[in-house]
Amino acid sequence: MEYFKNKEEVIVKKRGFADLFFLLLVVYLVLPVAATMLYAFATNWNKTILPEGLTFKWLATLFQDAEFIQAFGRSVLLSSGAVIIALLVIVPAIFVIVLYFPKYEKWIQIAVVMVYSFPGIILAVGLIRVYSQFDVPMILVVLGAYVIGILPYIYQGTRNSLRNVDARQLLDAAQLLGASKLQAFSKILLPTVYPGLFAGALLSFSVLFGEFVLINLVVGSRFETVQIYLMKKLSTSGHIASAVVFIYIVLMGLLTFVIAKLMKRSKGATNL
Amino acid sequence: MSYLVIEGLHKKYGQSTVLTNIDMKIEKGEFITLLGPSGCGKSTILRIVAGLTDASAGQVVIEGKDMMGIHPKDRQVGMVFQSYALFPNMTVKENVAFGLRVQKINTAEVDQRVQEMLALVHLSEKANVYPKELSGGQQQRVALARALIVRPKVLLLDEPLSALDAQIRKKLQADLRVIQQKLGITMMLVTHDQEEAMAVSDRIFVMNNGMIAQCGTPTAIYTSPESEFIANFIGHYNVFTRPALENMIGETLPKECSKFAIRPEAIHLDQRPGDVCFTGKAKQSLMSGNVIRTTFEGECFFTMEQLHQRGYSFELGKKYTCYVAREDVIALS
Amino acid sequence: MIVLISKRQTVAWLSPFLVLVLLFFLVPLLYMLITSFQNSDGFTLAHYQSVLTNDYILQGFKNSITLSVISAVIALIVTLFAVYAIMRFSEPVREKILILTNLTSNFSGIPLAFAFIVLLGNSGLFTLLFDQWGIDALSSFSLYSWGGLLLIYIYFQLPLSLMLLYPIYDGIQQQWKEAAALLGASTWQFWVRIGVPVMLPGIVGTFSVLFANAMGAYASAYALTNSSYNLVAIRIGSLIQGDIFAQPELASAIAVILAVTMVTAMLLSEWSISKTRRKL
Numbered sequence: 001m002e003y004f005k006n007k008e009e010v011i012v013k014k015r016g017f018a019d020l021f022f023l024l025l026v027v028y029l030v031l032p033v034a035a036t037m038l039y040a041f042a043t044n045w046n047k048t049i050l051p052e053g054l055t056f057k058w059l060a061t062l063f064q065d066a067e068f069i070q071a072f073g074r075s076v077l078l079s080s081g082a083v084i085i086a087l088l089v090i091v092p093a094i095f096v097i098v099l100y101f102p103k104y105e106k107w108i109q110i111a112v113v114m115v116y117s118f119p120g121i122i123l124a125v126g127l128i129r130v131y132s133q134f135d136v137p138m139i140l141v142v143l144g145a146y147v148i149g150i151l152p153y154i155y156q157g158t159r160n161s162l163r164n165v166d167a168r169q170l171l172d173a174a175q176l177l178g179a180s181k182l183q184a185f186s187k188i189l190l191p192t193v194y195p196g197l198f199a200g201a202l203l204s205f206s207v208l209f210g211e212f213v214l215i216n217l218v219v220g221s222r223f224e225t226v227q228i229y230l231m232k233k234l235s236t237s238g239h240i241a242s243a244v245v246f247i248y249i250v251l252m253g254l255l256t257f258v259i260a261k262l263m264k265r266s267k268g269a270t271n272l
Numbered sequence: 273m274s275y276l277v278i279e280g281l282h283k284k285y286g287q288s289t290v291l292t293n294i295d296m297k298i299e300k301g302e303f304i305t306l307l308g309p310s311g312c313g314k315s316t317i318l319r320i321v322a323g324l325t326d327a328s329a330g331q332v333v334i335e336g337k338d339m340m341g342i343h344p345k346d347r348q349v350g351m352v353f354q355s356y357a358l359f360p361n362m363t364v365k366e367n368v369a370f371g372l373r374v375q376k377i378n379t380a381e382v383d384q385r386v387q388e389m390l391a392l393v394h395l396s397e398k399a400n401v402y403p404k405e406l407s408g409g410q411q412q413r414v415a416l417a418r419a420l421i422v423r424p425k426v427l428l429l430d431e432p433l434s435a436l437d438a439q440i441r442k443k444l445q446a447d448l449r450v451i452q453q454k455l456g457i458t459m460m461l462v463t464h465d466q467e468e469a470m471a472v473s474d475r476i477f478v479m480n481n482g483m484i485a486q487c488g489t490p491t492a493i494y495t496s497p498e499s500e501f502i503a504n505f506i507g508h509y510n511v512f513t514r515p516a517l518e519n520m521i522g523e524t525l526p527k528e529c530s531k532f533a534i535r536p537e538a539i540h541l542d543q544r545p546g547d548v549c550f551t552g553k554a555k556q557s558l559m560s561g562n563v564i565r566t567t568f569e570g571e572c573f574f575t576m577e578q579l580h581q582r583g584y585s586f587e588l589g590k591k592y593t594c595y596v597a598r599e600d601v602i603a604l605s
Numbered sequence: 606m607i608v609l610i611s612k613r614q615t616v617a618w619l620s621p622f623l624v625l626v627l628l629f630f631l632v633p634l635l636y637m638l639i640t641s642f643q644n645s646d647g648f649t650l651a652h653y654q655s656v657l658t659n660d661y662i663l664q665g666f667k668n669s670i671t672l673s674v675i676s677a678v679i680a681l682i683v684t685l686f687a688v689y690a691i692m693r694f695s696e697p698v699r700e701k702i703l704i705l706t707n708l709t710s711n712f713s714g715i716p717l718a719f720a721f722i723v724l725l726g727n728s729g730l731f732t733l734l735f736d737q738w739g740i741d742a743l744s745s746f747s748l749y750s751w752g753g754l755l756l757i758y759i760y761f762q763l764p765l766s767l768m769l770l771y772p773i774y775d776g777i778q779q780q781w782k783e784a785a786a787l788l789g790a791s792t793w794q795f796w797v798r799i800g801v802p803v804m805l806p807g808i809v810g811t812f813s814v815l816f817a818n819a820m821g822a823y824a825s826a827y828a829l830t831n832s833s834y835n836l837v838a839i840r841i842g843s844l845i846q847g848d849i850f851a852q853p854e855l856a857s858a859i860a861v862i863l864a865v866t867m868v869t870a871m872l873l874s875e876w877s878i879s880k881t882r883r884k885l
Contacts, residue, residue: 089622256708
């Protein structure tokens with residue numbers, strides 16, 4: 001506030017205080033990321049403060065490791081599979097409820113809260129107990145659990161976009177002008193909702209990519225994802241592990257960047 | 273020495289100048305209005321007086337004391353916001369009591385003064401209610417009570433009634449004037465609604481583009497606009513350029529001005545000695561409240577206003593001869 | 606509404622979703638709940654009895670709750686100040702900060718544990734640094750202790766806390782601050798009488814989310830020392846991992862108690878929020 005300019009240093013001190021916390025926060029958050037990335041390029045970093053040298057060999061080894069490539073592929077497959085299923089199954093359901101049965105929306109919200117309240121570790125017990133009795137491939141069980149697990153993000157992505165536009169009015173207006181229900185939906189509603197929804201999908205993807213509990217406990221190394229691969233390398237080769245983390249960070253960084261751009265677009269699209 | 277003096281106020285935001293050379297002298301107990309279109313800088317003046325924004329140059333003096341460098345909380349200036357700004361976590365009573373509590377006044381006195389103030393704004397029965405349960409008009413009355421109870425030297429009101437329905441607005445305008453007169457508080461109101469300004473003020477400062485265009489009593493401003501801007505902004509003046517008007521009335525105009533204004537209610541159909549005269553075909557008649565506004569097409573377009581009762585019903589398409597008293601042709605500089 | 610949706614269409618669009626929720630969420634949880642009260646003889650409380658009399662498991666609960674509460678509180682306090690600072694930056698700067706927050710919120714679990722090993726492990730960057738500088742107190746700090754785990758937990762609580770507190774701060778209107786100032790209140794008085802009370806429901810809600818977040822965390826602790834941390838999540842994990850699925854009912858019982866703990870925390874915060882939110 002401008003008027004503080006003319007006044008007490010107490011205010012200035014308080015400002016400095018908050019800024020200090022902020023700075024500490026940023027340093028604390030960035031340091032581990034930076035250190036790990038550096039480790040991925042270090043030749044040797046055991047006894048010295050800074051790495052002894054820099055090299056690409058860890059990354060090179062990683063990319064030549066078929067096991068890693070396969071693990072990466074499995075992670076991508078699993079995560080994107082779950083996201084796609086969620087988009088096909090959850091999004092229409094949300095639309096139907098929000099547009100036609102708004103009274104029942106609170107049930108979705110309850111579901112979202114419940115998903116938060118029952119994290120992977122608890123769910124894993126239930127899933128194993130139920131499905132180990134049948135001859136079902138456990139990876140499908142995990143897939144199903146993943147789809148439900150990303151409900152909060154998908155819901156948020158869809159709902160926020162819908163909230164900024166009066167969806168019912170838009171659909172009504174379009175249909176009054178002669179559009180069919182499908183046309184109204186695909187030409188009017190979907191483009192408006194699309195950025196926020198896509199952001200939610202990407203966010204879900206990144207969350208699932210980093211998931212460990214369910215995949216490790218329910219399936220284990222039978223379906224080795226990047227996380228499980230990383231766990232193995234943790235105890236054998238630190239440098240390879242850091243290379244994996246480096247790739248993971250880069251991937252997350254890219255996704256975050258795209259999500260941020262999408263959120264901006266979504267805000268613009270729905271700013272009436 | 274006037275109670276509130278604003279001298280040579282300038283305000284720049286980066287490259288754009290928002291206020292230029294604002295001079296105002298306000299006496300104690302006066303109700304003055306800053307009137308102008310959106311973006312003319314009137315709210316900025318209010319914020320500078322309150323100390324919420326710094327001026328680039330100039331000074332504000334209240335009761336002889338220079339306000340430079342003085343924190344808003346020490347200025348004894350009150351403000352009522354357009355969005356009410358009531359504290360959501362406090363009841364009406366607690367909101368109103370806030371300023372007194374901050375001064376650590378004892379509870380008994382606080383309770384008594386709050387009761388009096390709530391009675392003044394007719395909200396005694398809502399004392400224990402939370403702001404979100406009140407209507408817009410009620411919230412604004414609470415905001416008013418909250419600002420008045422600490423007996424500020426000057427009360428600033430930033431478009432306080434703009435967010436309210438027309439009916440409520442009219443009522444509150446009247447209430448505001450009554451309270452102001454009763455308590456004798458110096459008030460500065462900001463609005464873009466000229467009718468509001470006319471209804472409540474002792475004096476009006478009309479602003480345009482960061483400068484004061486004219487200052488005076490409501491009557492003075494209405495009857496003697498000094499510039500085309502004022503004539504266009506206040507009332508529904510007919511504004512003519514010199515050549516067009518001379519053409520229309522068939523006379524040369526004695527003054528050295530380039531534009532002239534005629535009030536729509538100054539035009540009539542009965543000839544009186546000394547009137548100027550012109551003709552026009554009635555094009556359209558509209559009702560606006562209790563006046564009939566009729567547009568004519570002659571050498572120029574002009575509008576005539578009549579009260580309903582007069583009952584000149586104009587035949588559209590027919591030519592009429594109109595008259596205006598000479599002194600009602602106002603020269604604009 | 607011009608066009609109502611037919612009942613058939615409704616069923617078509619909604620049922621896949623409901624089926625999935627049923628199959629992969631409701632049924633497993635309910636089954637787990639029911640079987641935790643069963644053994645070969647029928648209804649029993651024996652499993653719960655063994656859990657509640659098992660000192661080791663109880664200690665695990667105590668550890669989890671303590672760790673969760675402390676990490677939540679610290680993260681909350683730090684971010685309360687940090688968001689206050691962030692609010693005063695310009696919009697483009699704030700956007701970049703939010704992007705950084707989003708990025709680091711993904712950094713949890715095993716990658717995070719590894720990063721901390723690089724920094725504070727036995728030959729970690731800071732361990733060596735403190736050694737060189739001769740600060741024994743710090744260089745003898747072990748990442749593999751509770752303190753070390755706390756640092757990691759705080760790390761992944763911070764971004765979440767930031768993202769949740771930001772909109773709450775945003776809800777504090779500038780005009781309230783101005784009105785309060787004109788009524789004679791100092792900045793401190795504003796925050797104490799108006800700012801914090803208005804934000805309180807949001808802060809309590811954030812705390813409960815942070816608490817739940819930490820209680821359910823598994824991967825970081827697991828990555829650090831497999832199973833030697835005595836946390837509830839780890840206990841459950843070790844009981845169902847591998848082919849030795851010796852005590853499934855015990856795992857269920859512990860899981861149910863964990864769920865109850867978390868739901869209770871959520872409900873408590875919802876209750877306290879609704880109490881204050883009524884007037885806001």
